[in-house]
Amino acid sequence: MTAKFDFSAVDSPYRCRWPVSVNWPLDGGKVEIRKFDAILQLMTDEDLEAATKDVEQNKTDPDRALVKRYLVGLPDHPDQPELTEAFLKKFLAPPVIVLGLKAAYQEFAGGVAAKN
Template sequence: MFKIEDQPKLVEWPVSVNVPQDGGKIKKNTFTAEFELITQEELDAIYKDGGTDVDLLRQVLFNCTGVCDAEGKPIDFNDDLRDKLINIPYVRSALVAAYVECSHGKAAARKN
């Protein structure tokens, strides 16, 4: 049975980031993001008047775990970390891809 939920739903979802490396290579890294699933109307409203992926992520990204500093120490989520992640193009694209995958009900890619 399928139940329609009236309340916003928060979902934890894996984010796979391809970090550019010398020689045209990438290093795969992952962390977990917590997204609020918004309605199609809300999504359309974000982009309608020139909104961007940055605007989307500021609205739907509520938490991240598995993000560390240069020394490998976990960083607690806050607005500064959110904005720092969004400001890195390859992280922003990974977050948007993860949100789209999540909001469309597609299973996350499995690790091999």
């Protein structure tokens, strides 16, 4: 698919609804692919600086520190929660969720069509 580039898009943070796949572990060494959509936003230099500060000052896991900067919504969540620090701490506790979001962001930011 091609379209004419919209140069005004660089004036505001770019956001997009993007599919996320999580390989959820099951008994017996199996996994179940669980999917949801997330609203992702391209990170700015300021976001990267804030994530670095979070890692250095709060000893936050680097991947979680980044996810907290580019995850801006969970449209599939039945409660439409506000992405507070407390909610994100609980939601991002399972490493498989962080890995799924990281893979989705890499597709989104790299301009690669989603594999879901």
